Amino acid sequence: MDEAIAASDDMDRALVQRFLDGELAAGDELVGRHLSRMYNVALRMLGNVEDAEDVTQTAFGNAFAALGTYDPKYRFFSWIYRMTVNASLNTLKRRRNVVSLDGKFDVPMSGATAESAVEAEDRVGRALLELKPDDRAVLVMRHFDALSYEEISDALGVPVKTVKSRLFTARQRLRQALLDRRA
Amino acid sequence: MLTPHQQDLLHRELDGETTPEESIEARNLMAAQPEALEFMTSLRDLDALFHSVPRHASPPGLRQRIYGDISSKPGRSRRPGRAGGSAQSVTSWISQHWDGVRNLTEELMQTKKVLVGAAAAIAVIAVIGHFVVGYPPSIRDAGTIGAGTIGASDSITGVQQAGRYQGRTMTEADVTLSNPEVQALFQDDKILKLVQSDVFRTVMRDESFRALQSNAAYQALQSSADYKALQSNAEFKALQSNAEFKALQSNADFKALQSNADFKALQSNAAFKALQSNADFKALQSNAEYQALQSNAAYQALQSNAAYQALQTNAAWQALQSNAAYQTLAASQTFRALARDQAASEAFLTQAMRAQQ
Numbered sequence: 022m023d024e025a026i027a028a029s030d031d032m033d034r035a036l037v038q039r040f041l042d043g044e045l046a047a048g049d050e051l052v053g054r055h056l057s058r059m060y061n062v063a064l065r066m067l068g069n070v071e072d073a074e075d076v077t078q079t080a081f082g083n084a085f086a087a088l089g090t091y092d093p094k095y096r097f098f099s100w101i102y103r104m105t106v107n108a109s110l111n112t113l114k115r116r117r118n119v120v121s122l123d124g125k126f127d128v129p130m131s132g133a134t135a136e137s138a139v140e141a142e143d144r145v146g147r148a149l150l151e152l153k154p155d156d157r158a159v160l161v162m163r164h165f166d167a168l169s170y171e172e173i174s175d176a177l178g179v180p181v182k183t184v185k186s187r188l189f190t191a192r193q194r195l196r197q198a199l200l201d202r203r204a
Numbered sequence: 205m206l207t208p209h210q211q212d213l214l215h216r217e218l219d220g221e222t223t224p225e226e227s228i229e230a231r232n233l234m235a236a237q238p239e240a241l242e243f244m245t246s247l248r249d250l251d252a253l254f255h256s257v258p259r260h261a262s263p264p265g266l267r268q269r270i271y272g273d274i275s276s277k278p279g280r281s282r283r284p285g286r287a288g289g290s291a292q293s294v295t296s297w298i299s300q301h302w303d304g305v306r307n308l309t310e311e312l313m314q315t316k317k318v319l320v321g322a323a324a325a326i327a328v329i330a331v332i333g334h335f336v337v338g339y340p341p342s343i344r345d346a347g348t349i350g351a352g353t354i355g356a357s358d359s360i361t362g363v364q365q366a367g368r369y370q371g372r373t374m375t376e377a378d379v380t381l382s383n384p385e386v387q388a389l390f391q392d393d394k395i396l397k398l399v400q401s402d403v404f405r406t407v408m409r410d411e412s413f414r415a416l417q418s419n420a421a422y423q424a425l426q427s428s429a430d431y432k433a434l435q436s437n438a439e440f441k442a443l444q445s446n447a448e449f450k451a452l453q454s455n456a457d458f459k460a461l462q463s464n465a466d467f468k469a470l471q472s473n474a475a476f477k478a479l480q481s482n483a484d485f486k487a488l489q490s491n492a493e494y495q496a497l498q499s500n501a502a503y504q505a506l507q508s509n510a511a512y513q514a515l516q517t518n519a520a521w522q523a524l525q526s527n528a529a530y531q532t533l534a535a536s537q538t539f540r541a542l543a544r545d546q547a548a549s550e551a552f553l554t555q556a557m558r559a560q561q
Contacts, residue, residue, distance in 0.1 A: 025535055029537070045274075045275050048274045049271045049274075052270050052271060056262045057260075057262050060262040061260055064260060070263070074263055074266055077266065077270075078266065078269055078273065081270045081274070082273040085273070085274040141256040141257050142258060145253055145254060145257050146257075160254075163219065164250075164255070165257070169221070170221055188219075189211065189212065192250060195250065196246060196250060199250075199253075
């Protein structure tokens with residue numbers, strides 16, 4: 022593992038311990054270190070700012086409520102990531118339908134963002150929402166967060182072999198969705 | 205028609221999940237079969253499209269609400285309008301906003317004009333802290349002492365002022381020498397010398413540098429062992445200062461190739477031909493670290509990033525890349541966080557100039 026990542030994981034573990042020892046600010050620092058990434062995962066999964074905000078808050082709430090059961094031999098990042106993905110999938114299940122197409126992609130663009138980035142966000146966001154939640158999850162984890170097959174497997178609780186087949190199929194479906202939208 | 209095995213191989217090559225032998229097999233496949241190259245190109249385009257999507261800042265107040273959740277009973281501080289919850293106890297308020305209040309007092313202390321106000325604020329907080337929750341608030345007592353309530357938090361100026369430090373915008377107050385991580389950076393003579401240099405100050409004030417700090421692919425690349433090794437590689441350094449290579453970097457055909465792998469088009473490019481006969485470039489091509497980097501998805505995405513392309517032609521940026529102190533600085537999470545923000549960058553540079561070597 023890369024030294025920088027290992028050092029970052031050690032910092033997480035230290036913060037978890039300090040929080041469990043009663044230092045409230047350590048919990049806040051831990052949240053700050055991972056908030057942006059978890060929020061963006063939820064945003065990509067759900068395509069909706071309000072839901073992403075709720076899911077992120079729920080995931081961190083659940084994680085800290087169960088922090089006493091956290092095993093430091095595993096990465097804290099993987100732990101909170103799994104909770105965020107699961108909370109996103111649960112929200113999607115509650116919606117019952119795979120939301121797609123017209124007007125359901127609701128991510129406001131920053132005024133400072135380049136036009137090409139805005140266009141890419143819109144294209145990818147809408148195409149992703151046409152996919153099944155499981156397909157969407159592997160694509161988000163692999164392409165937005167550069168997780169390895171092993172890390173995706175851990176986060177979703179499925180074998181690496183399933184991750185690969187799901188990812189490869191999801192890519193084909195996304196490519197097709199992008200082509201269809203362009204047509 | 206590609207077989208399922210071949211498709212599987214190319215997917216894994218894109219993801220960096222192949223063994224060295226498999227990677228060679230994938231490259232041979234692409235060289236031998238145009239269909240394989242086309243397939244891989246489409247996968248890379250897809251990956252590049254994802255990487256061009258900007259990362260969003262978390263909404264203002266979200267961190268504060270999560271902090272409220274973890275420092276008191278779960279669900280106590282939901283987002284207004286969605287899950288309700290308005291009144292908070294004094295102890296909960298103090299616990300949730302303690303860091304914000306501390307930041308606020310630090311800022312107040314920096315301004316002599318409001319020193320009296322700061323002293324008063326500290327005194328009030330100290331009294332509340334002493335009589336109501338004790339000092340400092342801890343996880344064990346948070347939310348356990350009922351001590352009356354205050355009305356809607358929006359009506360309290362202190363909450364509003366403290367709350368802004370929970371947001372994304374950083375100010376000089378956040379980059380003070382009292383910040384242990386910034387202090388640690390400045391205690392490194394090489395880093396301090398670097399951040400006080402004209403070349404560094406020019407780059408840090410560059411808009412594309414800040415844009416790059418928010419780029420997920422760039423962040424991934426910065427922590428890549430391959431990338432770090434490459435930056436220290438003598439041959440790569442030689443290449444970076446090679447005039448023909450620089451010309452190639454700003455060549456439109458070469459840029460197009462970086463994103464679509466249209467190798468045939470490149471073959472007819474004069475700058476590329478010149479590069480092919482360049483001894484440094486030849487050495488680099490056979491460099492294992494360089495080869496690993498070329499197949500790194502994050503690196504490929506970064507190559508098509510407009511901000512990155514702009515920086516590549518910036519002379520000051522080129523000088524920085526091979527600087528060991530900069531490499532250490534760039535690996536600092538604190539530096540990367542503040543470098544994304546113009547105000548924080550300016551504050552950092554100001555603090556650096558004040559620091560003593």
